[in-house]
Amino acid sequence: MKTAVVTGSGGLIGSETVRRCAKEGFLVLGIDNDMRSYFFGDQASTRWLSDSLQEQYENFIPHKLDIRDYAKLEKLLREHAGDIELIVHCAAQPSHDWAAKEPLTDFSVNANGTLNLLEFTRQYAPRATFIFTSTNKVYGDLPNTLPLIETATRWEVQPDHPYAEQGVDESMPIDKCKHSVFGASKVAADIMVQEYGRYFDMNTVCFRGGCLTGPDHSGAQLHGFLSYLAKCVLTGTEYTVFGYKGKQVRDNIHSKDLVECFMHYHKNPRPAEVYNIGGSRHSNCSVLEAIGICEEMTGKRMKYSIDNANRSGDHIWWISDVSRFRSHYPEWNYTHDVKSIIGEIMTGLDKRLGGKSC
Numbered sequence: 001m002k003t004a005v006v007t008g009s010g011g012l013i014g015s016e017t018v019r020r021c022a023k024e025g026f027l028v029l030g031i032d033n034d035m036r037s038y039f040f041g042d043q044a045s046t047r048w049l050s051d052s053l054q055e056q057y058e059n060f061i062p063h064k065l066d067i068r069d070y071a072k073l074e075k076l077l078r079e080h081a082g083d084i085e086l087i088v089h090c091a092a093q094p095s096h097d098w099a100a101k102e103p104l105t106d107f108s109v110n111a112n113g114t115l116n117l118l119e120f121t122r123q124y125a126p127r128a129t130f131i132f133t134s135t136n137k138v139y140g141d142l143p144n145t146l147p148l149i150e151t152a153t154r155w156e157v158q159p160d161h162p163y164a165e166q167g168v169d170e171s172m173p174i175d176k177c178k179h180s181v182f183g184a185s186k187v188a189a190d191i192m193v194q195e196y197g198r199y200f201d202m203n204t205v206c207f208r209g210g211c212l213t214g215p216d217h218s219g220a221q222l223h224g225f226l227s228y229l230a231k232c233v234l235t236g237t238e239y240t241v242f243g244y245k246g247k248q249v250r251d252n253i254h255s256k257d258l259v260e261c262f263m264h265y266h267k268n269p270r271p272a273e274v275y276n277i278g279g280s281r282h283s284n285c286s287v288l289e290a291i292g293i294c295e296e297m298t299g300k301r302m303k304y305s306i307d308n309a310n311r312s313g314d315h316i317w318w319i320s321d322v323s324r325f326r327s328h329y330p331e332w333n334y335t336h337d338v339k340s341i342i343g344e345i346m347t348g349l350d351k352r353l354g355g356k357s358c
Helices: 012-023 036-040 047-056 070-078 103-124 180-199 225-235 255-267 287-298 323-328 338-352
Strands: 003-007 027-031 060-063 084-089 129-135 148-150 155-157 203-209 211-213 239-242 249-254 273-277 284-286 304-307
Touching: 003 012, 012 027, 012 047, 012 084, 012 211, 012 255, 027 070, 047 060, 070 103, 084 103, 084 255, 103 129, 103 180, 129 180, 129 255, 180 203, 180 273, 203 255, 211 225, 211 255, 225 239, 225 249, 225 287, 225 338, 239 287, 249 255, 249 338, 255 273, 273 323, 284 287, 287 338
Parallel strands: 003 027, 003 084, 027 060, 084 129, 129 203, 203 273, 211 249, 239 304
Antiparallel strands: 148 155, 249 284
């Protein structure tokens, strides 16, 4: 039976990938040890989502396994080696704030864990497609050197700049800048994924994501911008904006739209490819604009404060130029924008809160 391996299968992108692959008829092996609850506390646990997936799909088999443990990883996956066609690697330590607390943990998960999966793929499933969820943080704080202008609700790139129309493309350098510890560990993984594609001629790809989001995101203060913001609105919790007057801009892509990118690549892989992927000019907002949308949707005034200190290495403005991916896969397109994403997040959170939103 054709088999897909999904790491971080209880997370936002992992769970969406599980659904998509299960519907495509794959036997889906999920790998997730709910380390998110260690990173961000029980409120960010993904156990509820893993349990839900197991109930919905008979062809989904979850395994509580740490990707840093190569011996156990090999023991599990070697049994399915001849059938594995697709590996989607979503497991990660995802917060640059948290990474600074435990750099060894961050690097071992993001870099060493990725290397373990690449080496297994090379040894046992070299023709499989290997999809890596990288990040725009591989560009460090270099985007902050772009010429920006301030408007009433956001920062914007000067209109005569090459990035103004479509956003940041893959030609932006990734060195000689501050990345945060998290960004550095993801750079290591990103480069290794490319190297296995080029050196060993494997079908590897790095998707350098902007804000990846959707209704199943277990947002926390240190990770999951829109999800955590929506949770604060619904529960009446005060939200803290860190730096840049709340005018920092993020592009936001729905988990379903991103997973469709994965499937387009899988069906026609290009070895060692790299794509910036996100909401692009189609789906983006500043923090202040997102707060405004949440207030408009709920009819509630949000409690928030602005801390003048920005997070180290944080982007002031980021919009992904997705034209490279679209040129290779012209049939792909968006199905969600910022407002529809926030609406789905609100609905999902309200359901999980059991009507306890204020």
